[in-house]
Amino acid sequence: MTRAWSLPLLFLLCGSALAGAVLGESPGRAAAILPVFVLLAVAHSPLVFPRSVPVEEARRLSAVDGRPIVFWRPGCRYCLRLRARLGRDARRLHWVDIWRDPAGAAEVRAVNDGDETVPTVFVAGRPYVNPDPRWVRTRLSPPE
Template sequence: MTRAWTLPMSFLLCGSVVAGLILRENPEGGVATLLLFVLLAGAHSPLVFPRSIGAEEARRRSALDGRPVVFWRPGCKYCLRLRARLGRDAHRLHWVDIWRDPAGAATVRAVNDGDETVPTVFVAGRPHVNPEPAWVRSQLPPPE
């Protein structure tokens, strides 16, 4: 759990230090710098992703409803890109944080020659590494 928050907390800590140094000379610049680092911390935190579930539960749910399973990890710019470009449709997928779920990490390593390359999206049991967001959206079953 703490590993997922290392990068966002680093952004906040560094941003606070840098903003403190800038505040002495330029108050507006210091506030803007702090705001930038807070936004970066938020974007790289698990908070911007839908709630993660375990790999086994995601497979079970996917078998029932046909929705893709996305294996991701906090701090991954490609995962963030996928999440942002999916918009509201992101909540229609099953998300597995490989840093929280060892079975999810093992699944990703098994299909990526031992690497934890994310996002890895499983559609109908077949893995797709770093697919285009438009393609992922096209794989979603029609809304009910």
């Protein structure tokens, strides 16, 4: 859990330190710097992703509704790209945070030669590593 928030906290600390360093010289610059780092922190936090579920629950739900399972981790720019490009459709996938779920991390390592390469998307039981977001969208069932 702590690891998922390490990068966002680092962005906030660095942004605060940088803004504090230039505050005396240029308050306007400090006021512009801090929001940039806050946005970076939010973008790399678990907050921008749909609720993560344990891998067992994701498998069970996927078996029922046929929706793909996405294995991801906070701070991954490719996961962020997938999430952003899917837009609202991202809620129609089952998301497993491999930093919160050791079984999910083990599953990703099993299909990626021991590496935790994310995003790894499982569609009908087959893994696809860092697939194109348009391709993932075509694999979604029609909206309910």
